[in-house]
Amino acid sequence: MMTSTAPAGPTGFDVAALRAHFPSLASGIAHFDGPGGTQTPRPVADAVTATMTAPISNRGTGALSETNADAAVGAFRLAYADLLGVPAAGIVYGRSATQLTFDFSRILAQDWGPGDEVVVTRLDHDANVRPWVLAAERAGAEVRWIDLDPATAEFDPASVADAVTDRTRLVAVTGASNLLGTRPDVRTIADAAHAVGAQVFVDGVHHAAHQFVDVPALGADFYVCSPYKFLGPHCGVLAADPGLLETLRPDKLIPATDVVPERFELGTLPYEMLDGATAAVDFLADIAPGDDPANTSRRERLRASLHAVDAHETRLRHRIEEGLADLGADVVVHSRAADRTPTLLLTLPGRKTRDAYRFLLDHDVLAPAGSFYAYEPFRRLDLDDEHALRLGLAPYNDDSDVTRVLHGLAAFLAQV
Template sequence: MAYDVASIRSGFPSLESGWAQFDGPGGTQTPRAVGDAVASVLTGPLSNRGTVGVSEERAEAAVHGFRLAMADFANAHPRGIVHGRSATQLTYDFSHHLSKGWRAGDEVIVTSLDHDSNIRPWVQAAERVGATVRWAEFDPATGELPVEAVTTLIGERTRLIAVTAASNLIGTMPDVAAIAAAAHATGALVWVDGVHAGAHELPDLDALGADFLTCSPYKFLGPHCGVLVSRPELLETIAPDKLLPATQVVPERFEFGTLPYELLAGVTAAVDVLAGLATTAHDGTQTTDAAHSRRTRLQASYEALHEHEERLRLRLEAALGELPGVTLHSRAARRTPTLLLTFAGHEASAVTERLAAGRVLAPSSNFYALEASRRLGLGDAGGLRVGLAPYTDDDDVDRLLAGLAEVLGTPVE
């Protein structure tokens, strides 16, 4: 089935604002179905989880539905799905949990390609116990993080490797599976930041070889929260500090306090929207094929999404190559449709402001990928980031290119 972007866009009330949104890497727009799911749970009968009365049952159903949805999304077990306030919070929490077993002389590997949320928690945890941090550097000329840049650092004392599945700054997608295989050969754990990747490539915990995978639903049409995906048997070996009455059951032992049931319902709805991208009818509704699992429908949707985004990316890059003074820093052979741009004679932030005057949103920053921005020679300022999303269409691209051409002093043909 063809990718019907017009029908998909009809499910996003925010797009009626008239803005062309290229800020998806920082958080996508939210479809009506997700907002409806949040409102329904929040305003209906609701109390703490249990089996007595409809309010307890609805809370229980929200949690159960969330774990099933995210398990389908990441090809994992529902008992391996942990909710958190954000991916950053989950990474900090688990850096404390895991580093309890680290000792002086142990080693942790981080990469300069990563968002700081997959660097600083591990660096700080290593500092607390006297462990050594080893840095894997990406090539700023190509944007690539070669497998050997990581694997040559692995030794007998390596305890954990933290690596991104896709750079939120320049889109580079390292060969995580190869890195994970080398890590596991020495008994090291692999923590994968899948926050940016999950919006463009359907994650698969086993195929990645990840021991832990984080993602953020608000990057793929959902509400603001974070999710950790792991194997239940691995989570069983980890003992967090917790309140005495709190359960020891996995994954609940890692979820402190009352869960936000309405957000969990929103995540489930977002996964269902994603699963329907390839089955969206012309009136904006979704047709569900009961003969296919949600995971199968997600795979079909992501294949269609990839084709849609790849076509727009190639068109965009070709046009950018005709504009004067534009440097494209997103160069890796395998990458997401996320472009980092700088401009000769123009500050990126100034270009962002000029585009915004025409209701085109393309933010400028280092986007918390501080080490990557510095390694690219862009300092802490970073560049202008253009991110494609499921609702991006050709008109959006036209408006972006026209705005850039105007700013850079080039007439639009």
């Protein structure tokens, strides 16, 4: 898919060849809004269109329209099994990661009660906080918090040590912060949770967009992600061990199947979205698939491609950080964790970041301002109502994008 006569870049793939697959980039906008949702490559859009215009109906084994629908579901599960490192029977489709988290919070809380504890963090997007807080409150369980240290943008070690007790039933933790980019040590937290018999629910929405994922190695019992954060359509995916899913009893219609994972998917699935999400995985796998892609599994091609993407994005992130440092005290960078994604949260002392956002828009640079549903970390950083500016990279960003955003910020700050 990425074949080009141009030489590969220093981080393993030809960015110009990659960008050619994204019709939206012809707008001339330099997109730094990847954490909110990426642009869509042509093969993903084509897959959606092909499914919607082909014979399609409810799943079955008779008519072509029935087998097309069944094939879309099977291909989707296999693709996300390869992306996340779990069996295909452990892949659940959802409208969004938020919807899936709310659904599973209600299911898992069915046997919680007074005396039980649920652990959430001050680093997470609210989609991995509020569902658990609400479920705990309704069950009479106590909520405990892992705190965020604003000085480091990492978890407070003492808080981590104190959070998990022998009464903990579940720990909800992010794989990577959509606000600050921080990638916490999920495995250590998961090991502590499992030692007391608790389950671990990982929000991988920002994590899966920037790192090769191995759900079992991460220690996650449940892992959610959103394909539209990594070049796919707007939907959500949950990954878990099929044996664990077999133990859960969601509410469902009487005629609806009780087979895992279908028992968690309510109503007729949107087959066009499934095929688009599958195409996104295939596109990722072809970015930099290694030396012998024809004889390499899709999971191994994903590993090679995502390592190349990570190297590319990290290099660009370093360029941005160096440029921001040159702007001096006019810019405060809150993304400080030792291990982090290519996502930077900025405030501009004495200036409104929404003004900077609008100024950059006038220069065809999209760097959004807001709190980005990261309610707890935003409060913990004591930013009050001063919405911050977020610069988030995606695989299609290039050096010219970085130059434009740095020049744009410098011009904004130079205004009297």
